[in-house]
Amino acid sequence: MIFTTSWDDGHPCDERLAAMLDHYGLAGTFYIPIKNQEGRQVMDALAMRELDRRFEIGSHTLDHAYLTKLTAEQCDFQILAGKHQLEDILGHNVGGFCYPGGKFNADVRESVINAQFVYARGISNFWLNSGIDSFNIPTTIQFYPHSRQVLWRNFIKHGHYSERFPAFKSVAVGMNWLSAMKNLVEAQSETERVIHIWGHSWEIEDNNLWSQLDDFLNFVSELNPVTCRLDELRSHNKWSNEK
Numbered sequence: 001m002i003f004t005t006s007w008d009d010g011h012p013c014d015e016r017l018a019a020m021l022d023h024y025g026l027a028g029t030f031y032i033p034i035k036n037q038e039g040r041q042v043m044d045a046l047a048m049r050e051l052d053r054r055f056e057i058g059s060h061t062l063d064h065a066y067l068t069k070l071t072a073e074q075c076d077f078q079i080l081a082g083k084h085q086l087e088d089i090l091g092h093n094v095g096g097f098c099y100p101g102g103k104f105n106a107d108v109r110e111s112v113i114n115a116q117f118v119y120a121r122g123i124s125n126f127w128l129n130s131g132i133d134s135f136n137i138p139t140t141i142q143f144y145p146h147s148r149q150v151l152w153r154n155f156i157k158h159g160h161y162s163e164r165f166p167a168f169k170s171v172a173v174g175m176n177w178l179s180a181m182k183n184l185v186e187a188q189s190e191t192e193r194v195i196h197i198w199g200h201s202w203e204i205e206d207n208n209l210w211s212q213l214d215d216f217l218n219f220v221s222e223l224n225p226v227t228c229r230l231d232e233l234r235s236h237n238k239w240s241n242e243k
């Protein structure tokens with residue numbers, strides 16, 4: 001099993017999350033906007049540089065902007081300024097991008113490619129590989145106790161049903177969300193498939209899920225997975241059909 005995690009929004013609670021990943025020797029990627037138009041706090045430049053020493057940092061636009069609602073010019077600006085300001089802070093190139101709210105269309109995707117990003121992460125769940133499009137890298141499951149209705153909606157919306165059904169089934173039929181997630185991971189522990197957990201540290205804080213996260217990461221680490229950041233996934237698990 002290849003185990004990766006990704007965390008959106010650059011909230012200061014990312015530091016607590018990063019310390020937990022470090023403790024269990026697990027890798028991760030953090031997608032950080034420069035500021036958040038929804039009013040949520042974003043970590044300062046010093047904290048970003050500290051995180052960058054141990055994890056991958058990717059861009060999440062300048063203002064956490066929902067790109068499909070913008071004009072073409074505003075969309076290009078959000079993508080480019082978010083990338084360049086993050087690169088100025090970190091002092092190196094940033095190749096990873098994540099669409100705020102998972103919202104994108106063909107024009108937005110094109111704009112991300114033109115900005116010289118290497119890949120973009122989306123929010124299609126229930127995948128056990130890195131998908132078929134490096135500008136819509138899917139995930140396996142969000143670290144959050146979603147209702148069955150929300151899980152169904154994500155399953156229906158993103159197609160590729162036969163490929164995604166096994167992971168969907170393990171999570172959607174479980175009585176307890178955390179044991180269902182553990183079962184999902186354990187079922188893949190002897191395979192070469194990818195488990196990609198994503199989430200928001202602010203959401204873990206707001207819903208008091210830290211002990212569950214600690215429990216889950218401990219469980220995963222005991223399965224001894226290969227662990228890598230999203231930008232390293234390419235070498236472990238070829239991204240196919242790159243367009």
Ligand SMILES: [Zn+2]
Pocket residue numbers: 008009060064099100101
């Ligand atoms: Zn976000």
